[in-house]
Amino acid sequence: MxxxxxxxxxxxxxxxxxxxxxxxxxxxxxxxxxxxxxxxxxxxxxxxxxxxxxxxxxxxxxxxxGFVDMHLHYPQLDVIGSPAEGLLPWLENYTFPHEKRFASPEYSSQVAAFFIAELLRNGVTTALAFATSHPESVHALFAEAQKNQLRLITGKVLMDQHSPDGVRDDTGQSLADTEALIQRWHGVDRLGYAITPRFVPSCSAAQLRGAGELAAKYPDVWIQSHVAENKDEIAWVRALYPEARSYLSVYEQFGLLRPRAVYAHCIHFSDEDRALMRATGAAAAVSPTSNLFLGSGFFDYVGADRAGFQYGLASDVGGGTSFSPFHTMLAAYYVGREGQTKTGVSLSPQHLWWQHTAGAARALGLAGVIGxxxxxxxxxxxxxxxxxxxxxxxxxxxxxxxxxxxxxxxxxxxxxxxxxxxxxxxxx
CATH class of the missing domain: 2.30.40.10 (Urease, subunit C, domain 1)
Structure with missing residues (x-):
């Protein structure tokens, strides 16, 4: 001792x-x-x-x-601070072209080493991160986290449609790769696997259905994705699933809402969506620097607390603008003040700090373990x-x-x- x-x-x-x-x-x-x-x-x-x-x-x-970062993208390290008119142009012009490079194990390893070092330099000791659609990117990030004994959860991105060559995957192969990666890495040392559909538009119904089946087969793995971040994205989902009550309900339809399911953003929610989050045990990763940078909107703290669903803070690098938990907490304070209510809410310093440590741990299902x-x-x-x-x-x-x-x-x-x-x- x-x-x-x-x-x-x-x-x-x-x-x-x-x-x-x-x-x-x-x-x-x-x-x-x-x-x-x-x-x-x-x-x-x-x-x-x-x-x-x-x-x-x-x-x-x-x-x-140590700080807990509930959502960020390690392949977006080098697109941080890239100018764009909004989420979808930013993905098309910067993110997808850069993510193609992660088919290379050598490149993935080099970025993973810098990424893990940057997390530690900023005091982040647990992270839930996206890799890319390439299994090589997942192996590289897990290996680097294991070397540093960091608690890390990540997964291969699923995206078999509406995606460019080089990042689009094959439905059947993507699900087989996901299961192989679960069996190789989940529960090894301090590592956890997250089934990772990028977002509804990038995944066919068959791929989402397969992800839900894997989530049922492996109930202790995590699920991570995005929901209700941007109004153009929401309209796209509505066109793809016109019978669905909401964007969030599409994930429910495919069995992807449960404890250890973490959805980034959760901005444009109805009370029905908030109730669904609570009922299923899913949690929100609040990403204030990203939401401000991309002009996506403001997380409604009052609505979330009224419904009683779990949430915690996230940097969302590279849409987010900083690895620093201090910058993220300050941006969350700004978002609370502006908010979606007439008067806003003044988040207390203790509440902000909680969201990035023990509160985030609780939202991940790791209360009493970390944070x-x-x-x-x-x-x-x-x-x-x-x-x-x-x-x-x-x-x-x-x-x-x-x-x-x-x-x-x-x-x-x-x-x-x-x-x-x-x-x-x-x-x-």
Whole structure:
């Protein structure tokens, strides 16, 4: 075992943060040999109990749970910040042409290495990511995550129609490849598989039906896709499925709504859609920088909370504009203020932080495993420097409450705040 002394941030309940100003985090191996939290609390209260455990001291620093990114695209690393009039032109002009390159194992591996390093540099310790339609891209990303012992969920993109040559796949082969990838990678170390239809327009009914059959056969894998992001996209789905009640209901029709099903965006929802999300246990990946950048719209926090379905934050790189959880949390605050209600909502700093850590973990079906620093959680954490920049140091020094401290970090923070990212190790 080892102990770390610093200010320690964790969650005692939903959006209820605790900061031990002089805290102690004790980590050690569980029965499987992976490092987990053994104890957390005040230094004065815990030090006598762990007097024989070596202590590493981080004066002036904050130890916090590693961030959880619920939706991003590793093949879009190099299309981040590309100008476009909206989602569909952006896909056509930038994303699809670039994704063709991931048929190459060498290219996939090179991008995967940079992508994983960038996640860790920004304090992200768990990610649910899209690969491409090429199995080579999936193997490369899983291998790189395994090397770094990162908790990662990904999958081969399914897209057998309305897609250009080079990224369009064959229906039968795509489903066979998906099952082979599940059997090869799901549950290995900290890796999980996600059945990944890109979105309804890119998948034939046969492919969506096959994805639903695989989801039923492998109930502990994840499902990930996009829904109700853009009005042009919604109109396209309506033309393809004129009898469907809504875009979301198409996924229900094919058995793709259930716990561990994560749908990015969920912007243009009706109350019936929100009720369906709750009833099926599906979760939303809220992607504020992407939605603002592409002009897609605003996630309705009030509607989501009224219905009671699960959601968490996501960078959505490369439609999203930053890997930084601080930038994502700040954009979520903007979205809440603008919102889809007359007055908007002012999301509390603790709620924003929760959405990117323990709340996102809960939405992924991983509550109590990641995203928090309570006993039993895997020891994924970040060491934050609240003096990382002169302005941030000036502001955090004046913080009179936990909300003021967290909000200063959200508004003024970036990758410079992440002094160290620690991943739960196995066999140590």
């Amino acid at each position: 080892k102990a770390l002394r610093a200010s320690v941030l964790y969650f005692s309940g939903p959006a209820q943060a605790v900061l031990e100003s002089d805290g102690l985090l004790v980590v050690g191996p569980n029965a499987q040999g992976r490092q987990v939290v053994q104890a957390v609390g005040s230094y004065a209260g815990l030090a006598p109990r762990f007097a024989d455990v070596p202590v590493e001291h981080f004066p002036g620093r904050i130890i916090a749970p 928090n620093l309570l006993p039993g959680c895997e020891a994924d954490f970040v060491v934050l420097n609240p003096q990382a920049t002169p302005l941030l140091a000036r502001k955090t020094a004046q913080a009179a409450s936990l909300d003021e401290l967290l909000f200063a970090l959200i508004v003024l923070g970036d990758d410079r705040v992440i002094e160290k990212t620690v991943i739960s190790q196995a066999g140590s």
